Every structure is written in C-alpha cells, then in structure tokens.
Amino acid sequence: MNEGVEWALHSCLNLTWVDDGQAVTAAKLAAFYELPAAYLNKQLQALARAGILTSTSGPRGGFRLARRPEDITVMDVVAAIEGPEEAFRCEEILRQGPGGHEDVDYRTTCVISQSMRRAELAWRRELSRQTIADLKATVESRFPYTPDSTRSWFANLRT
Amino acid sequence: MNEGVEWALHSCLNLTWVDDGQAVTAAKLAAFYELPAAYLNKQLQALARAGILTSTSGPRGGFRLARRPEDITVMDVVAAIEGPEEAFRCEEILRQGPGGHEDVDYRTTCVISQSMRRAELAWRRELSRQTIADLKATVESRFPYTPDSTRSWFANLRT
DNA sequence: ATAACCTGGATATTACACATCCAGGATCGC
C-alpha cells in the first residue's frame, strides 16, 4: 500500500476545511505535515488527472476539490494513487508447469487467482462505502474544533 | 502482495494430490513450476513454522500437509507468507502536523486508519472463507484428470 | 558411514517506492 494514499486522503480532508473556492498550493498542503513538497505534488497531480481535484496555474493558484466530499469515495482516492492494477498480480506460473499452454489466460481460469480477486473485490467494496464526507463528519464530531484550527493554520501560514 | 503466496498455494494444492503420507522434496515442488528451489524452500519453511506443513529431514524426507485440506484456509497461507503485518501501515503523519502529540496512538484514533482497517478486515474474512479443500474441489471439477497427472508427474520425476 | 534433505543465517541482486530537479507553460497583478 502506497504511502501517498495517506497523504492524499489527509490533503482532501484539509481541502474540505479551507474557505470555499480557495485554492491551496501544493507547498502549503505539504507544509501541514512536513511532507516533501515535490513528491506530494505528484500525488496531487494524480488526483487532478482522476478528476478528484482541479488545479489552477499562476499566482493565487493551487488545488481544490473537484466535487462535493459526498461524491468522493475513499476508493476513488486509492485508485487514483495506486493505479488501476490489482494488488494480486497473477504471475501465471501454471504456464511453466506441465500441461501449461501459451494461449490460455490463466488469470481468468485459475482458482487461486479467482479467490484472490474475490477478496480484493470485498476490499474495494468496503472502501467505496466510505466518502470523504463521512471521514470529515467523523473527525468533526470527535474533534469539533479541527475545522477552525485547520482553516486558520492555512490562513496564517507564512512561507 | 508477495509472489511467494502464489507458489505456496500451488504447492499446497500439489501436496493434496500426491500419495498420502508421501513427503515431497522442496526441489521437486520447485521443479514443477521451474521455480528457484532455494527460494521456494524459504516459503515452505514459513509454512512449516506456521503449522501448515510438516517437514522431515533426511532421505525420503520433505514436506507434507500438517492438517486436512479442509482445515487450511487461504488466509492461513497468506498470513504465513506475508507475516502478521497489515497491508496498510499508518505512518501517523498527524504527529508531524499542528496539534500533533507524541503520546497519542493515531493508528487507533484516526479515521483514515480505521477506514483502511475495516476494508482489510473484509479482505481477510473473504480469504478465510476459502479452504485448500475448496480450491482442490473446484480444480478437480473443472479439470478431472489433474489429480492423476500431477501424481504421476511427481512419481516419474527424474532428478 | 554416507547420502539425502531440511534449517537458517549471510550475502548478492534487482525492482520499485520514495524523492529531487529542472525546463516548460499557464495565469495573475502591475
């Protein structure tokens, strides 16, 4: 599991707490957790390509959420960062074994592959149930002053 | 996801098809898929430590299943190879952020961490539902002559 | 006694995640 997923989710949450319509610089988002700015920027670009964030160039530019938090699932973010590939990559070792054929796609016929795929589907389904809005609501109910303190932290940030 | 998991599951399946009470050498199991023998041996050792296989030293030694296939879940094998760690390792970046405390275990309080953990639980539950016996049965119903051909392949193997 | 085989630590190799850098382009304020 890529570490960038964690950064991306945190950044999305932080974006829900800044003033609406306000774009936030990659450098500022990185500064919040003291992350390497250039590298976080890459993750944000991936989120932008996935349609989760919109990016604006130039002064007063930066990133903002492309949709409402209710419409962004945790799975969306994970997929944007990790790529569309499945975690279980079947190496099709059956191909090397006796009775293996070059022209068979073992990923679809093989039992082990199917079993892994089913488990991964359950994982994805669970991540799709949760939205950024859900996370936001849970945080706010547990730490009611997080929105205010986050907003003011970004507002008072000196570069 | 470790590639050794695939090897281990295949090897367990193959072991269900050899004559009962017959131990199979790591080298033979590796030869079946042309895998690196020394490395597969490491995975088999892990399975032995986990109580999934029993190992016998000396001539006529090797590995055999420690329990009935019905009593070995796919999750057992995955856990034996991958170790007990969770796939989502929370780096607790909140600790670096404003308002972070040294003495808080963010892995338990944090919403993101919980969300990931829940998804991973669903994944594990799904893998625990399937046993080696289930895989075996599915393979045999699709490819009825696999047990015979596998058994005879091992029997006729020349080193 | 000898050969077959597992055990486990040390070591080499390789792939990939992590991280940085820079040239280019867009946008804003002046």
Added chain:
DNA sequence: GCGATCCTGGATGTGTAATATCCAGGTTAT
C-alpha cells in the same frame, strides 16, 4: 509587456525491501 507564482511532466537519483543464491550445520534413512 513583464515578472512573479504555481502547476506539468519527464528525467534522474536514492534507499529499501523483495527476490534469489550460497553455505555450514543438523537430522534421518539405508
């Protein structure tokens, strides 16, 4: 227009973990 700000994306460097090999030692069957 001009300079400053900031995103874009490819090239590149770095470090760590997965992959793979090796060997010295222990166990067991014949």
